[in-house]
Amino acid sequence: MTGAALARGRTAMPRFLARHGWALGVWALLGLLLAWYSTLIPRFGQFQVVSITKNSLPLIYLAVGQAIIVIAGGIDLSLGGLLLLSNVVAARFMEGQPLGVALLLAVAILVGLALLNGLVGLVIHRSGMPDIVVTLATSYIWSGLALWILPSPGGGTAPEMRWLFTGSPSGIGGTWVTPGMMLALPVLAIYLVLRRTRLGLGLYAVGSHREAARLAGLDVARAKVAAYAFGGMLAGLAGLAMVALTGTGDPRFSVGANATLNSLAAVVLGGVALTGGAGSVIGAVAAAVILIMLNPILSAMGIDPNHAQVIQGALIAGVMMVGGLATILRERSS
Amino acid sequence: MSPPLPLLTAQGIAKSYGPVVALRSVDFAVAPGEVHALLGANGAGKSTLVKILAGVHPADAGQVFVAGRPVQFATPRAAIQAGIATVFQDPALIPDLTVDENLRLGPVDRQRFREGLDRFGLAHLDLDTRVRDLPLDLLRLVDLARAISREPRILLLDEITAALTADQAERVFELLQDWRQQGRAAVLITHRLAEVMRACDRATVLRDGQDVAVLDTQAVDEHRLIEAMLGQATQPVSSDLGSSRARSTLGPAVLQVEDLGWNQGVQGVSFQVREGEILGLVALEGQGQDRLFQLLAGQRSPTAGQIRIDGRPRRFRSPYDAVRAGVVLVPGDRQLAVLPSQSVHHNLALPLFHRLRRWMGIPPDEGRRVAEAIRRLAIDIRAGSQVRRLSGGNQQKVVIGRWLVGGFRVLLCFDPTRGIDIQTKREIYRLLRELAGAGASILLYTSELAEIPLVCDRVLVMHAGRIVDEQEAATATEASLLTAAHGLEVAP
Numbered sequence: 001m002t003g004a005a006l007a008r009g010r011t012a013m014p015r016f017l018a019r020h021g022w023a024l025g026v027w028a029l030l031g032l033l034l035a036w037y038s039t040l041i042p043r044f045g046q047f048q049v050v051s052i053t054k055n056s057l058p059l060i061y062l063a064v065g066q067a068i069i070v071i072a073g074g075i076d077l078s079l080g081g082l083l084l085l086s087n088v089v090a091a092r093f094m095e096g097q098p099l100g101v102a103l104l105l106a107v108a109i110l111v112g113l114a115l116l117n118g119l120v121g122l123v124i125h126r127s128g129m130p131d132i133v134v135t136l137a138t139s140y141i142w143s144g145l146a147l148w149i150l151p152s153p154g155g156g157t158a159p160e161m162r163w164l165f166t167g168s169p170s171g172i173g174g175t176w177v178t179p180g181m182m183l184a185l186p187v188l189a190i191y192l193v194l195r196r197t198r199l200g201l202g203l204y205a206v207g208s209h210r211e212a213a214r215l216a217g218l219d220v221a222r223a224k225v226a227a228y229a230f231g232g233m234l235a236g237l238a239g240l241a242m243v244a245l246t247g248t249g250d251p252r253f254s255v256g257a258n259a260t261l262n263s264l265a266a267v268v269l270g271g272v273a274l275t276g277g278a279g280s281v282i283g284a285v286a287a288a289v290i291l292i293m294l295n296p297i298l299s300a301m302g303i304d305p306n307h308a309q310v311i312q313g314a315l316i317a318g319v320m321m322v323g324g325l326a327t328i329l330r331e332r333s334s
Numbered sequence: 335m336s337p338p339l340p341l342l343t344a345q346g347i348a349k350s351y352g353p354v355v356a357l358r359s360v361d362f363a364v365a366p367g368e369v370h371a372l373l374g375a376n377g378a379g380k381s382t383l384v385k386i387l388a389g390v391h392p393a394d395a396g397q398v399f400v401a402g403r404p405v406q407f408a409t410p411r412a413a414i415q416a417g418i419a420t421v422f423q424d425p426a427l428i429p430d431l432t433v434d435e436n437l438r439l440g441p442v443d444r445q446r447f448r449e450g451l452d453r454f455g456l457a458h459l460d461l462d463t464r465v466r467d468l469p470l471d472l473l474r475l476v477d478l479a480r481a482i483s484r485e486p487r488i489l490l491l492d493e494i495t496a497a498l499t500a501d502q503a504e505r506v507f508e509l510l511q512d513w514r515q516q517g518r519a520a521v522l523i524t525h526r527l528a529e530v531m532r533a534c535d536r537a538t539v540l541r542d543g544q545d546v547a548v549l550d551t552q553a554v555d556e557h558r559l560i561e562a563m564l565g566q567a568t569q570p571v572s573s574d575l576g577s578s579r580a581r582s583t584l585g586p587a588v589l590q591v592e593d594l595g596w597n598q599g600v601q602g603v604s605f606q607v608r609e610g611e612i613l614g615l616v617a618l619e620g621q622g623q624d625r626l627f628q629l630l631a632g633q634r635s636p637t638a639g640q641i642r643i644d645g646r647p648r649r650f651r652s653p654y655d656a657v658r659a660g661v662v663l664v665p666g667d668r669q670l671a672v673l674p675s676q677s678v679h680h681n682l683a684l685p686l687f688h689r690l691r692r693w694m695g696i697p698p699d700e701g702r703r704v705a706e707a708i709r710r711l712a713i714d715i716r717a718g719s720q721v722r723r724l725s726g727g728n729q730q731k732v733v734i735g736r737w738l739v740g741g742f743r744v745l746l747c748f749d750p751t752r753g754i755d756i757q758t759k760r761e762i763y764r765l766l767r768e769l770a771g772a773g774a775s776i777l778l779y780t781s782e783l784a785e786i787p788l789v790c791d792r793v794l795v796m797h798a799g800r801i802v803d804e805q806e807a808a809t810a811t812e813a814s815l816l817t818a819a820h821g822l823e824v825a826p
Contacts (some may be wrong), residue, residue, distance in 0.1 A: 015462070019464075019694065021517035036410055198438055198439060198440075201435050201438055201439050202439060204430060205428040205431060205436075207430075207441055208428045208429055208431065209428050209429055209430075212424070212425070212426045212427060212428055212429075213426075213428060213439070214390075214410060215388075215390065215408070215410050215420075215422055215426035216410075216426040216427070216428070216436070216439055216440060217409075217411040217414045217439075217440045218408050218411070218440065219409075219411065222357070275431075277428070277430040278430050279538055326573060
């Protein structure tokens with residue numbers, strides 16, 4: 001009886017909204033900001049689109065990586081450190097290399113960081129120490145290693161890598177096609193893995209209710225290792241994108257620390273619950289772009305960039321409050 | 335006819351959680367084609383045994399055999415692969431995923447799953463519904479359908495019928511009937527003895543972590559099952575607690591509960607506790623007693639009825655309101671009540687914190703009151719710098735002692751003596767009597783039926799969310815209480 005009542009009792013649309021409402025809201029906010037930005041500057045065209053896309057890439061990758069880990073019930077303070085590591089290795093060893101070697105090196109960085117962070121995930125699972133403690137410690141280790149590999153900003157990259165992430169071999173101007181693809185393809189792949197495969201659902205399961213997941217016969221350790229491995233790989237991708245963007249390596253600690261905090265901001269703003277098990281990477285992507293866009297918007301408005309962070313913080317707080325209110329209202333009504 | 339080789343055998347299973355012995359030594363066997371009931375009073379060790387058979391916890395000692403072969407389960411996954419599917423009391427479904435996504439987490443035969451849903455009348459269940467949005471009865475049926483879709487040889491059902499309606503339970507029994515004919519086995523844990531008589535072939539009775547009887551349900555009646563669960567008269571704590579006072583000396587009603595309800599969990603509960611009275615509450619596990627306590631302590635808001643303190647209606651929006659009205663709780667889980675890494679002193683002074691005036695500091699009488707509580711409760715404070723290093727009994731004294739320091743009108747005690755040694759138990763009971771003697775009103779839920787007559791003045795019995803019986807504590811017996819708690823009529 002109850003079964004019949006529940007069956008198809010609700011139409012698909014409200015359910016879709018309930019499930020993806022937050023992500024849609026963040027994308028809508030991004031759309032509004034873009035529209036507003038286009039009125040602020042004299043000419044809005046391909047150049048701006050390319051610029052926003054490529055500048056967002058490192059944070060998008062990092063936010064997606066953080067989102068996966070948070071969804072699986074963890075948190076990773078070392079993603080910025082891993083980004084630095086990828087950044088300096090690429091900058092030091094890729095410069096002047098032929099395409100084949102550069103690509104090989106890129107793959108090696110991604111696989112290496114995935115293995116490294118997967119190992120961290122295993123340590124967290126085995127030791128029973130809180131994620132935040134272990135990754136805080138490793139964040140210092142990775143940052144220190146980065147300084148060891150490249151003591152001061154410098155190095156370079158292969159032109160083909162620049163073209164891949166920025167759309168032009170020089171990093172200036174260029175086509176939107178390759179950065180657009182570098183945005184869409186990894187995000188889409190990760191989204192499909194998370195929502196369509198057994199492994200991805202397992203990450204949601206472990207983050208949502210660890211004990212129930214174990215009782216259902218899931219391998220909890222494997223889920224944890226997988227989440228951290230994905231995070232490490234995406235941090236590696238973010239490091240490669242950063243080198244391509246700036247043309248040099250930058251081992252400074254503050255770069256990594258800022259990147260970590262921004263990835264968490266994007267995850268929260270993107271509607272991924274810090275308690276785990278809920279949210280999607282799609283919202284985190286839009287949130288990352290919003291965070292990157294704030295700077296050009298504020299400078300177009302003539303606001304001192306030094307005040308930008310205040311506005312960034314106020315925006316996060318504001319969106320969270322509106323989102324929280326919407327959630328409460330929806331739960332009341334149902 | 336020689337008995338067939340058992341499908342599932344457990345020999346000498348023992349399990350302790352820290353100092354608490356859950357299973358001493360249990361032998362247990364289920365034959366193919368058998369539906370076997372696992373019975374026992376609260377705390378007898380049923381759930382622990384199921385968790386060991388399902389691979390959730392490893393046993394400390396003993397051996398499990400499946401179809402004669404020794405097995406060792408490191409994880410629930412290993413048990414599933416060995417052909418043992420379990421439906422736990424809390425459904426092993428992920429709340430944030432849809433039913434469909436939950437199925438995709440592990441190997442599940444869709445066709446068989448849908449057939450299972452059909453059996454339970456859920457053919458039209460929308461699999462894209464999030465688990466979080468489904469009511470408990472449907473979750474348990476979904477969990478069961480998933481379990482049977484794995485084609486297990488042995489099905490373990492922990493309190494499967496507790497959340498089901500009568501017709502849903504009926505369909506589960508039909509399934510078990512088929513199961514039997516296919517030569518598979520099922521183990522059913524239930525508090526409903528009528529179900530045992532109807533659906534089960536044999537029953538193993540556990541008591542204090544040991545198997546005490548294996549009964550053929552065709553040959554015995556429900557009262558014989560209860561006798562087996564009780565066993566020889568259990569050793570009660572000595573009766574030097576100070577005799578219960580005559581009703582005439584009790585004061586006016588302090589706590590009055592009128593027609594209190596919370597959704598389906600608690601329905602139409604009315605009672606009153608008078609000044610100086612200890613009112614006992616008895617129930618099997620999961621009959622709504624924990625919800626009732628949450629309502630009284632302000633942790634949940636009732637959906638019906640009202641609570642009066644000293645005749646004045648009160649609405650508690652939070653435990654803060656309840657404490658302010660003088661209603662204080664000693665919760666069932668001590669971990670919810672103590673600050674484990676703080677000192678005894680600090681823990682006892684906790685209720686005084688709401689009287690702190692900004693940064694004026696702790697009221698000057700605090701030290702005296704805390705010292706008084708430590709003395710009165712005889713709390714062993716040698717390890718007092720951190721409460722987590724105290725024994726369970728001493729921790730419980732700290733939880734009670736806190737309210738001696740803070741002051742109260744009504745004390746709600748939820749199974750305060752579970753897992754506590756006999757000496758401390760006696761001290762706690764004596765303290766409760768003393769408090770009542772000094773005019774406190776106490777509501778005491780306890781799973782130790784033998785001790786009701788020693789501590790309480792009256793006793794209420796709760797079953798399926800309702801108060802089903804009231805007995806004078808002086809004349810109540812374990813048998814009369816357990817019979818009523820099973821929802822059966824007590825013979826006059």
